[in-house]
Amino acid sequence: MEAWDAGEVSGWSRPVGGVQWEASGGRRPVGAVRGEASGRHLKKGSTVTLHHHTSRTPLNRPEAMDSRPPSEAAPTAEHLLSQAAVELEAPDIRGYRKLHPFWPGIDYVIRLQSPRPGPHVLIQALTHGNELCGAIAIDYLMRESIRPERGVLSLVFANVEAYRRWDPEHPHSNRYCDEDYNRVWSDDVLNSTRDSIELRRARALCAYIDSADFLLDLHSMSAPCEPLMVCGVREGGGLKAVELSRALGLPRWLMMDTGHAAGLRMIERRAFADPHAGAVAVLLEAGQHWEMSTAQVAIDLSLRFLAHTGTVPPRWAQSRCVLPTTHQQVIQVTEAVTAQSLDFVWLGEYQGLEIVPDQGTPVARDGDLSICTPYPDCVLVMPTRARFAPGQTMLRFGRLL
Ligand SMILES: [Zn+2]
Numbered sequence: 001m002e003a004w005d006a007g008e009v010s011g012w013s014r015p016v017g018g019v020q021w022e023a024s025g026g027r028r029p030v031g032a033v034r035g036e037a038s039g040r041h042l043k044k045g046s047t048v049t050l051h052h053h054t055s056r057t058p059l060n061r062p063e064a065m066d067s068r069p070p071s072e073a074a075p076t077a078e079h080l081l082s083q084a085a086v087e088l089e090a091p092d093i094r095g096y097r098k099l100h101p102f103w104p105g106i107d108y109v110i111r112l113q114s115p116r117p118g119p120h121v122l123i124q125a126l127t128h129g130n131e132l133c134g135a136i137a138i139d140y141l142m143r144e145s146i147r148p149e150r151g152v153l154s155l156v157f158a159n160v161e162a163y164r165r166w167d168p169e170h171p172h173s174n175r176y177c178d179e180d181y182n183r184v185w186s187d188d189v190l191n192s193t194r195d196s197i198e199l200r201r202a203r204a205l206c207a208y209i210d211s212a213d214f215l216l217d218l219h220s221m222s223a224p225c226e227p228l229m230v231c232g233v234r235e236g237g238g239l240k241a242v243e244l245s246r247a248l249g250l251p252r253w254l255m256m257d258t259g260h261a262a263g264l265r266m267i268e269r270r271a272f273a274d275p276h277a278g279a280v281a282v283l284l285e286a287g288q289h290w291e292m293s294t295a296q297v298a299i300d301l302s303l304r305f306l307a308h309t310g311t312v313p314p315r316w317a318q319s320r321c322v323l324p325t326t327h328q329q330v331i332q333v334t335e336a337v338t339a340q341s342l343d344f345v346w347l348g349e350y351q352g353l354e355i356v357p358d359q360g361t362p363v364a365r366d367g368d369l370s371i372c373t374p375y376p377d378c379v380l381v382m383p384t385r386a387r388f389a390p391g392q393t394m395l396r397f398g399r400l401l
Contacts, residue, residue: 074389077342078172082222082385086168086290088132091139093157106204108157110142118151119213121309123302125155127182127217127266129162129174133286133298134218140299141306144320148311154212156205161197171290172222172387182217183263210270214244215281216305217266218298220289222385225352227251227297230283233259234332236273241282242330248304249325251284251297253353255381257333260393285382296322331379331398339390341367350383355400364395373397 097107123141125134138155146153157163159181165174178196190203209215219230231241231254238256245254259268265283267273272281284301287294300323307317344366348354356363356373363380364371373380374397381396388394 076387076389087292088290090132090166108160110155112153114148114150116150120152121214121311122154122212124217126163127158129159131220133220133294136295137298137302182265185266185269186264214309217283219285220294221285223351224288227287228253228285231256232267240280244280252326255331261338330401333396333398336393337395339394343367352382354380
């Protein structure tokens, strides 16, 4: 694919110093904001229902992936689905399709350029079609008439075809069309002969994504978990993503992880994953997909991100922020649990960020395998409450740093 010419966004310098944040900027919040609960400690023995043997899944390193065809025809299971009510409304984004086009034929990329040099700052929504908060945040920024005071600001709606299929009556059904858009970002997969709706979109956008100096990818979760920032793999850009997240002051939980066996995420691409390169990418999991508070977290994080990168004046962002800065904690994920079968069940009502005191505590069953905590005080990170297929990440185990 032809490389996008990034010359016009070169010559920028990094923002100096942090932005001081205070509580409420006087704007009404979009919805109720989840309380700042700490990681919940489970009572000893509260979930032990099986005679267990330890099931240790291998580390899901990005390099473990291949260019397998999409799993469109693979059977999926629905018995874990979250029954959370849909409180958010999906904004109509059709008006953004041809707004400020940067490249003929590529829709839903809003490119705003300042006459002053500066970084290319990119906020992406709708990597997953049923994660509404990102679309709400971009729609909010546009309604606030956002303009970068330096550099280039790109607001990208990613999997618009999956979003077009959004149906609040079946909210789990449109995460993607053919395959997960956030597992196709290795060059091997992008350059393969495979075809899918998601791959076509990723191939159209990848050079543009690669030109970003700062990337914020807005997501939400199936389980009603506190917001967390996915900072990527520690040795693959994770530390600089943690540093950026600390400068933002939200959310409370910052996670470095091991990637996904099913494929490379966008935040793991090229310069984002190079600890010596200047580009930084973070992925926000803003809360449960359809809760009102999730949209507020996505908006506040976007405003802080834009102020930190020097894209907007700090005062402009602060006056619109609602959520206070919080004390942040880092979780190091040590391993991911991947579904081996469709017969995967949770042994407790896990929402994520529970701390299990005892090593060897069974937390899930996968066919005849028991999934047990590998060490004491193990943090359960992002248990899936969505439709799933074998090979998909179901849970991560982590340590508090
Ligand atoms: Zn997502």
